Structure formats: structure tokens, C-alpha cells
Amino acid sequence: MKLNDLQTLIPLTVHYAPADLTQELEGAYCSDLLSNVMGQAKPGMVWLTMQSHPNIIAVASLLGLAGILLVGGAKPEQETINKAASENIPLFSAPASCFEIAGLLYQQGLRG
Amino acid sequence: MGEPVLSVVFELIGGDFSLAGDASSRVKRILQQAGIPAPVVRRAAIAAYEAEMNVIIHADGGTMRLEIHPDETRLTVADQGPGIADVGQAMQEGYSTAPDYVREMGFGAGMGLPNMRKCADRFDIVSAVGEGTRIEMVFRHNGPA
Known part of the structure; x- marks a missing residue:
């Protein structure tokens, strides 16, 4: 996937x-x-979180994560979006809950 | 251990979350450019970030020194902070003294020091209440992934 x-x-x-x-x-x-x-997270993983502040970008960048998906309706701060762009970290948000999204990703074959 | 091949010092400013992670990101880039093996870079980057965040959360300020030697990378993080009364307790997973507003951001889970110890091949911590904390970490370039 x-x-x-x-x-x-x-x-x-x-x-x-x-x-x-x-x-x-x-x-x-x-x-x-x-x-x-x-x-715990490994390089190349997508990270599902409710945290929307700019520091999540540093975490993703340092770990070499594939991207961040804000779940449960969380919206990124503007500074978070700016940092995502400067660090080249894909950043998405979705209204669905963490549980629902994790279940869908698991069905698609993704594992932790 | 002789003179390092490369030595850089980063200033850390307590309470400044807008710059949080910048020093660690630069450490990671420098190590990558120096051709240090990727698993070592990863361990050092994680440890650097945890140490940097501890200074930002708990101290007025501090420094992070990066030294690259032929066989190992050293990170020394020293702060002018409150110090740790019981280092053994602080090393336990889940123990934290971080204030609520920091925990709400997802910091202060009490995993910082244990993460550092796990990532480093050698981990030394010296702390004095009212004076500050100093952490020295060594990452061997031929160390475990």
C-alpha cells in the first residue's frame, strides 16, 4: 500500500x-x-495521531516516517503545515476516528 | 579517545517549543553527510531529540555538543535546569515531572531517558538539584542496528 x-x-x-x-x-x-x-515507530510508517502542533513534524522527520495522518477531526496548525512543507513530510487529516482508520489500513495489509 | 574529527555545539533555549527539534535535525543531517551508518544515525537522532526536549521542557537552557570520532559519535547535553533529585526514579519508564501543558502536547510520557539509554551504546547521567543535568552518550559506528 x-x-x-x-x-x-x-x-x-x-x-x-x-x-x-x-x-x-x-x-x-x-x-x-x-x-x-x-x-517504537519504524522508518517508512505512516503515523496516526491527534497531536496537531508543529513538533510532530520534527518527530516524523527524525524517524524518517512516510507521513502523518491526523485523525478524529484534528486539524493542523498553520505552523505545522509550514514545517511539513519545509521538512517534506506528507501531512493529511481525516474526520474518521483513529480506530476506524487503523482498521481500514490493517485490512489493506499494513501492520505495526 | 583523541581529538574529534568534527565538533559542533548547539544552544538550546528552555521553553521554546517553536525551535524544538531543530538541533536534533541538524545533528541528523551532519551525521548523514559524514557518512555515518544509517542505523547509528537513527539511534543518535532519537536520543538527541529526547535530550533536546528534556532541556526545552525542564531547563532554562543548555547546550548539545556533537563530536564525531573515527569509531564513534558522542553527544553531550548539559543544562542549567532544576536537576533531578532521584535519577534512578527518573530512569523508570513512565515516570515524569513534566507540567500538564507539556503532557497535553504529547511530551512528558516518561520515556525520554529510557529511550536515550536504549539508543546509546553508552549512557551516563550526572545531575545535581539546583544546578543542572549532564548527559553523555556514545554511539559506536559499528554498533547494533
């Missing part, structure tokens, strides 16, 4: 996306605790 498959799978808003979204996802990780993500 690739990042651009997310858009066909769930209704979402694209806040920042590089031209190429065809990178194969290595899995997904759900957490709102940044140190937990730092310790």
Missing part, C-alpha cells in the same frame, strides 16, 4: 504532499505520546 492509496481509502484533506506519493508504506503506528512514537 502506498501513501496515495490513503486518499482513495478514506475521505481526507491533504495539507501538504510532495509530488511523489508512490512510496510503499512499511506499516502504520498509532500514538499521541511523542516519546512512544520515537521509541
Whole structure:
């Protein structure tokens, strides 16, 4: 499954996306605790979180995550979008809950 | 250990979340450009971020020194912060003294120091209440992934 498959799978808003979204996802990780993500998420994963402040971009960038999907209706701050663009981290948001989205991604074969 | 091949010092400003992660991002880029193996870069970047955030959350300010040696990378993070009364307790997963507003941002889960210890091949912490905390970490270039 690739990042651009997310858009066909769930209704979402694209806040920042590089031209190429065809990178194969290595899995997904759900957490709102940044140190937990730092310790557990693997490079190439998409990160599902409610946290919308700019610091999530640094976490994704340092870990080499494939992108961030804000769940449960969370919306990014403008500064978060700016940072996503400068660090080239794909950033989406969706109204669906973390549980629902994680379930859909799991059905598509993604693992943690 | 002789003189480092490269040595850089970053200033960290306590309470400034807008710059949080900048020093760690620069550490990561420098290590990548220096050709350090990717798994080592990853471990050092995670540890640097956790240490940087601890200074920003808990201290007035501090410094992060990056030293690249032929066989290992060293990170030394020193702050002028409140210090840690019981380092053993602080090293336990889940223990945190971070204020509520920081926890609401997803920091302060009590995983920072344990994450650092896990990532580094050597981890030393010295702290004195009212003076500050100093963490030294070593990442061997031929160390585990």
C-alpha cells in the first residue's frame, strides 16, 4: 500500500504532499505520546495521531516516517503545515476516528 | 579517545517549543553527510531529540555538543535546569515531572531517558538539584542496528 492509496481509502484533506506519493508504506503506528512514537515507530510508517502542533513534524522527520495522518477531526496548525512543507513530510487529516482508520489500513495489509 | 574529527555545539533555549527539534535535525543531517551508518544515525537522532526536549521542557537552557570520532559519535547535553533529585526514579519508564501543558502536547510520557539509554551504546547521567543535568552518550559506528 502506498501513501496515495490513503486518499482513495478514506475521505481526507491533504495539507501538504510532495509530488511523489508512490512510496510503499512499511506499516502504520498509532500514538499521541511523542516519546512512544520515537521509541517504537519504524522508518517508512505512516503515523496516526491527534497531536496537531508543529513538533510532530520534527518527530516524523527524525524517524524518517512516510507521513502523518491526523485523525478524529484534528486539524493542523498553520505552523505545522509550514514545517511539513519545509521538512517534506506528507501531512493529511481525516474526520474518521483513529480506530476506524487503523482498521481500514490493517485490512489493506499494513501492520505495526 | 583523541581529538574529534568534527565538533559542533548547539544552544538550546528552555521553553521554546517553536525551535524544538531543530538541533536534533541538524545533528541528523551532519551525521548523514559524514557518512555515518544509517542505523547509528537513527539511534543518535532519537536520543538527541529526547535530550533536546528534556532541556526545552525542564531547563532554562543548555547546550548539545556533537563530536564525531573515527569509531564513534558522542553527544553531550548539559543544562542549567532544576536537576533531578532521584535519577534512578527518573530512569523508570513512565515516570515524569513534566507540567500538564507539556503532557497535553504529547511530551512528558516518561520515556525520554529510557529511550536515550536504549539508543546509546553508552549512557551516563550526572545531575545535581539546583544546578543542572549532564548527559553523555556514545554511539559506536559499528554498533547494533
